[in-house]
Amino acid sequence: MREKLYRVGTTYIPVADVEKSSDWYVTKLDAELSYKDQDKAILNLAEQSIFLVKTNGKQTSNFIDFNGREHFSLTFEVNGLQALENMHRDFMQKNIKVGDIENRGHSGRNFVFYDLEGNLFDVWSELSPTFKEKYHIL
Template structure:
């Protein structure tokens, strides 16, 4: 069957995130990331649907149940379910920290790029990535890493 279909999965079009208050959460995502509504808010659906810059939808779904967006990997590290791709990661990182968003430190994940983890209003854990080696010149990557991590070569 795989031969007939090839790689049948094209992209992830929607991601569902458990939240306590969809409107308050949507405002937080708008303020911190500039996201816009994909469709008008409908209270009957108990979710706010926002659109990422490439068109994927982020569903902020109201729940009274547990918020369990994380899970431990085999080594016990609390994993996130989503990694967002960004440009100018250093600008976003500074913006989130200035806005009081809970963030972890920036990490150089070598060929994977530069990443950091942040948490939304409900404690959901997310990862952010910029593949700097793909989107910046080697000189720009060295300057960025030197600035962010104090690396001198």
């Protein structure tokens, strides 16, 4: 195969209430709303498009891993441990449901958080070296 996948451009997140969820992402995560109708909202967040897609009833993007634990499907990155700790504190002040900062046995630290609809996400303190180089981030 000669072609390769370069990046993730769009992530689709199931939500029951597009209006409330899009407001939550804009207010709590500082996402930029670029489009909204009754069926979906398109947000700009973390260098990609996030589509909040209306579903029938309660659904999330979470899954259960082989140990029986609920697992996230998406990890956001921040630039360093201090940034992670600051974001964790900020999320708690915004009344976002968050887990503790964890040492998972690899470089950096992580914590998880839930959106308004119960979708689980991860935040990692290690910004990708390729991303840092491309955008000249120290």
